Amino acid sequence: MDADSVKHIRLLLVDDESEFRNTLAKRLRKRGLDSLQAADGDNCLAVLADHAIDVVVMDVVMPGMNGIDTLYQIKQQYPQIEVILLTGNANTQDGVEGIKHGAFDYLTKPVEFDHLLGKIFQAYDKIISEKRQKAAEEFKTRIEQQMIATERLAALGTLAAGVAHEINNPLAIVNEAAGYLKALLQKRELAEMPHRATFEKALEKVENSVKRARAITHQLLADVGKRERVVVEIDLEALLTETLALIRREAEKKGIRVQLEAEGEAAPLWADPNQIRQVFINLLSNAIHASYDNSEIRVYIQSTTAEAAIEIVDSGIGISRENQGRIFEPFFSTKSPGEGTGLGLYVTREIVEKFGGRLAVESTLGEGSRFSVIIPNQIGFSDDGSGTQ
Ligand SMILES: Nc1ncnc2c1ncn2[C@@H]1O[C@H](COP(=O)(O)OP(=O)(O)OP(=O)(O)O)[C@@H](O)[C@H]1O
Ligand SMILES: [Mg+2]
Structure with a gap:
């Protein structure tokens, strides 16, 4: 283990003999390892409640709660912590008992310092490799999902x-x-x-x-x-006006006004009109669902020679910070099953990114949301041309 990873080990020494703890701490310090100390089992649990610890080195024989009982408590509350027990020479039975309760290993006193150091490193290695394995498994499940x-x-x-x-x-x-x-x-x-x-x-x-x-x-x-993408020259304002007509009835049911404002000299945009229409329908129907009765939804188009930026702004219920990270996931929906599939934004982002664009959200809970779509005029196709579903 290199000097740099040693520094990351968060260590706690538990022993009722302060002299033993101090000497051990000092020697560990010389090898680059900082440690916290506790004088008994209760004290140990109190330290664990306040500090993140990786490895605990603990005497078995202590007044009050002994090492085995403390180990039991630690493993119940913090299963990821590794515990190395120190037992009296005549009491290896304690060590065996400890391993049964989930201790990483036990050493007999008097402890040979380098032996203990080696054990601490091994325990830390185990923690790191378990973390890696867990991350790999999570990644695999995510990809599978x-x-x-x-x-x-x-x-x-x-x-x-x-x-x-x-x-x-x-x-x-x-x-x-x-x-x-x-x-x-x-x-x-x-x-x-x-x-x-x-x-x-x-x-x-x-x-x-x-x-x-x-x-x-x-x-x-x-x-x-159709799997193939049709790419034609699109008049964005005309396409949006046409799309607004499709969702106007739904908006009117809630007394919502939808305003369209275009700015800038529109450069020709090349894309698949069906897919771009799908993008706006998804964003607009979300905005309508989130809006309060008799409110307003504003749609801004800003065109430059390089790209078109479309913003759909509602003053509806908004999205919490936590959910903002999840709304683009497939099947994430806060609507009841009959009302939403949770695919809208996922598909929308797929389409926008396929045209080399970006889809972003800004939102404040209780105040409203702003979804912005940016589509470059010169399309740099980001896939193999097999189209989207
Ligand atoms: N304008 C918005 N204001 C507030 N919340 C929104 C807005 N747009 C999306 N959301 C949130 O994001 C979630 C996911 O949206 P998405 O369009 O992917 O699925 P959905 O609308 O629930 O279902 P579907 O679009 O498939 O019918 C919604 O359930 C909602 O919680
Ligand atoms: Mg939706």
Whole structure:
């Protein structure tokens, strides 16, 4: 173990003989190791409550709570701490008992200093390697979770595309039937039919609804079914205005006004309009969900020759600091299961980053949130071109 890592060992010496403790501490100091001291078991637990300690070196025979009982307490409360016991020569039985209770090892008194030092290093090595192993395991679980999420996303996309496709058939039949009835109403023998105008109006409604349902299924098929990215020149303000029209009804239900302000000379932006629309729909519907009734959502577009910056600002419930770190994770949602999948921001960030852009949030709990999207005009594709789901 090098001199630098030795310095990091946080050591506690527990023994009722102060002279023994002091001598040991002094010798350890000479080898680069600082230590804290405690005179008995109670004192030891008090020190542990206030200080982070890695290794405890402790005498077994002490007045009050003995070393074995103290060890038991330590392992209950701080399982990560390693304890080295010092036993009397005639009492190796104590040492064996200690190991049963989770001690790292035991040494018999009188202690050979270098032997003890070696044990302290070994105990610390064990702590470090366990920490590394834990970190590696956590990393592995995180990656696995992310992969599961990505697969679920892909499955969701396939499912949505499948459903959209299947719905097109019955929609076509409804449309045809409505058209047939409409043509029938035009026949001369039905000219005097009672409530003819009402029938006509109702059929028009059917046709319009079919048109809407078709537009939705086309959207779904275009958004998720297609793996390839279409990249075209986009007029950002026009695209945003169009997107606002899609979510306006939802906003109006809560009496929310959505204002759009554009600034700067818009340079042509090259991207996939379906995906960029998806980004704004996700951010805007989040803003609507978070907003109080009769409040306002502001959308700013700022264009330079290099990039476009879009900000969506609400004065809603805001996001706690803690949650700000998690909202981009797949399936993180504070909404009830029927209301949110927790995929919105995850997908949004994926899309933005795929176009070489950035998505960021600033928020104050109780005051509101500002989501900003920055998209470079010259797209530096950050993936292999396989598109996003
Ligand atoms: N503008 C906002 N104000 C306050 N909280 C927000 C805002 N936008 C997102 N959040 C928080 O981030 C969480 C995750 O958002 P995300 O869009 O990923 O999922 P969702 O909205 O819960 O569900 P989905 O979008 O899939 O329907 C939300 O549940 C919410 O807690
Ligand atoms: Mg959402």
